[in-house]
Amino acid sequence: MSVLRPLDKLPGLNTATVLLVGADDALLQRLADSMLKTDCASELRVHLARSLPLPSNVNRPRVDLLVFVINLHSKYSLQSVEKSLHHVDASFFLGKACFLATGAGRENLCSVHRNTIVRLARTYRSPVLFCDLEVEGSRAAMAQRLARMLQISAGHVPGVSAMSLLSLLRSSESPSLEDL
Amino acid sequence: MESQPEKRAAAEPADSGGEGGAGGLPQVAGGRSEDRVTLLLRLRAQIKQQLVEYKSMVDANEEKTPEQIMQENQIEDKIEELENEIEEVKIAYEMKSIALNRIQRSTALQNNLEKIDAKNSEFMDNMKQILKLNKLIIRSQKESRSLERKRLEIKKKRLDLKKASESKLLEIQTEKNKQKDDLDSMENSDKIKTIRQNLQMEINITTVIQHVFQNLILGSKTNWAEDSALKEIVLQLEKNLTRI
Numbered sequence: 001m002s003v004l005r006p007l008d009k010l011p012g013l014n015t016a017t018v019l020l021v022g023a024d025d026a027l028l029q030r031l032a033d034s035m036l037k038t039d040c041a042s043e044l045r046v047h048l049a050r051s052l053p054l055p056s057n058v059n060r061p062r063v064d065l066l067v068f069v070i071n072l073h074s075k076y077s078l079q080s081v082e083k084s085l086h087h088v089d090a091s092f093f094l095g096k097a098c099f100l101a102t103g104a105g106r107e108n109l110c111s112v113h114r115n116t117i118v119r120l121a122r123t124y125r126s127p128v129l130f131c132d133l134e135v136e137g138s139r140a141a142m143a144q145r146l147a148r149m150l151q152i153s154a155g156h157v158p159g160v161s162a163m164s165l166l167s168l169l170r171s172s173e174s175p176s177l178e179d180l
Numbered sequence: 181m182e183s184q185p186e187k188r189a190a191a192e193p194a195d196s197g198g199e200g201g202a203g204g205l206p207q208v209a210g211g212r213s214e215d216r217v218t219l220l221l222r223l224r225a226q227i228k229q230q231l232v233e234y235k236s237m238v239d240a241n242e243e244k245t246p247e248q249i250m251q252e253n254q255i256e257d258k259i260e261e262l263e264n265e266i267e268e269v270k271i272a273y274e275m276k277s278i279a280l281n282r283i284q285r286s287t288a289l290q291n292n293l294e295k296i297d298a299k300n301s302e303f304m305d306n307m308k309q310i311l312k313l314n315k316l317i318i319r320s321q322k323e324s325r326s327l328e329r330k331r332l333e334i335k336k337k338r339l340d341l342k343k344a345s346e347s348k349l350l351e352i353q354t355e356k357n358k359q360k361d362d363l364d365s366m367e368n369s370d371k372i373k374t375i376r377q378n379l380q381m382e383i384n385i386t387t388v389i390q391h392v393f394q395n396l397i398l399g400s401k402t403n404w405a406e407d408s409a410l411k412e413i414v415l416q417l418e419k420n421l422t423r424i
Contacts, residue, residue, distance in 0.1 A: 007237055011230050014223060041222065091237070125259065155230035162233075167266050 004052060005089040006096050009062035016154035017045040017061045018146065021052060021084055022069030023077035027102060027133045031069070034143035042156050044147060052084035064154035066097040067146060069133075070117055072110045073103045078117075085124070095162030096153045097126050100142070102133040127169040383421045390417045 004019075018035070020028045025048070032046040045061065054060075066088065071077040081099075088097065101117045103110065114130070121128035131142040153162040250258070366372070394417045397404055404410035 007234065014226065042226075125263075155233050156226045158225040158229050161229070161236075163266065164270065167263065167270065170263070 003087055003089050004054070004063060004066070004092065006063065006092050011064075011154065012061050014156075015043045015045055015061065016064050016150045016156060017047060018065045018067060018150045019047045019049060019063045020067050020069055021049050021081065022071070022100075023050060023074070023080045024069070024071050025050065027071065028069060031133055031139060031143060031146075034139045035147055037140075038144050038147045040147050040151065042151060042154070044150065051080050052087040064096065065146070065150045066092055067100050068097070069100045069102065070112070071102050072112045072114065072117070073106075075111050078112050082120075093124050093126050095164075095166035097124070098149065099124075099126060099128040100146075101128060101130050104130050105132050125166075127166065386421055390419075390421070393417055 020031060022028050028048045032048060035046055036044060038044075047060065047063070068081045068084070069077070070081050099117060099121045101114060104114050117128055129142065129145065132138045133142070149165065151157050152160050152165050155161070394414065397410065397414060402410070404414050
């Protein structure tokens, strides 16, 4: 499949799948491990990918949440994520996709400005989360947050849908950023 | 394209919610029946929610999307509109559920009113507190409204005063301009011109007469410097009349 679609497969019973897309394998691996350690009533599956499109020969479950991991220290991760964005169906951005920016704390190593990511997220109308994946505590907290988002996007939480979560996570737009 | 390292790992099932021991799937070996029931209920809720999602996607796809290619800012506006619509629907739903809860609670209270000991229960205290707070709210709202009204009136008065001062200043300015124009026109009027011409002619005539008298006195070869009266006359005739 050349384009990733959100609802083209039937969901597995009590399973939720998250696809982490990012150029940095080590970070993704660590985040995946943290996510699997979180307490969750449903069964979590974590898939990692360096970029989209995914090879179509593998049989995989339907993706409930798509997380684009961008390392602010490398421009290459931003470029690879931007290239992968073309292979995602538009209906993913109704709450099943989010952007994760890591490494904003160390300003001297940042080659990508955080406003770039914020603008990218605003173009795609998706939430953007900031964390530091190198730090254990921040990573664990982010993993819990992602696990909760994953549960909601997979439909395991009655009464809350992915789109209502999306409108909840919409940040108020400050006028200074609007002029950028 | 890129190699994809796939990782499948099943999470350890949580002990939260009292569902200890249940695996991911309903194949529980020797699990207690209550756990199975909770698991089944949870799965039922999940499947319901997923069904709602699929249904809503099907409904959404039945809507006709506009085929023409819109400008990007138009698309942005459209998206904003739709997002606002979602917000409004959510808010309406929340308000309705709050109202419904309130109605349910009040009917429950009504039904149980005999059982409540009216004298010393916390319930009465709560009700009294609620009434007090409501009165306070109403009073402060009234006050704030009257203050707002006063503020508006003062603003109106200020605006009127400003307008009046503006018109007065305008009047002053037009008056000044009129004065200036009058002065200018007066300078250039014909009357002044004729008067000036006459004046000039008179000056010329008087100067000529002066010169004539001067030459008379000089021509008479008298020593006018000795006689004080003659001296006075000569000096007076020297006066340049154009400087008057």
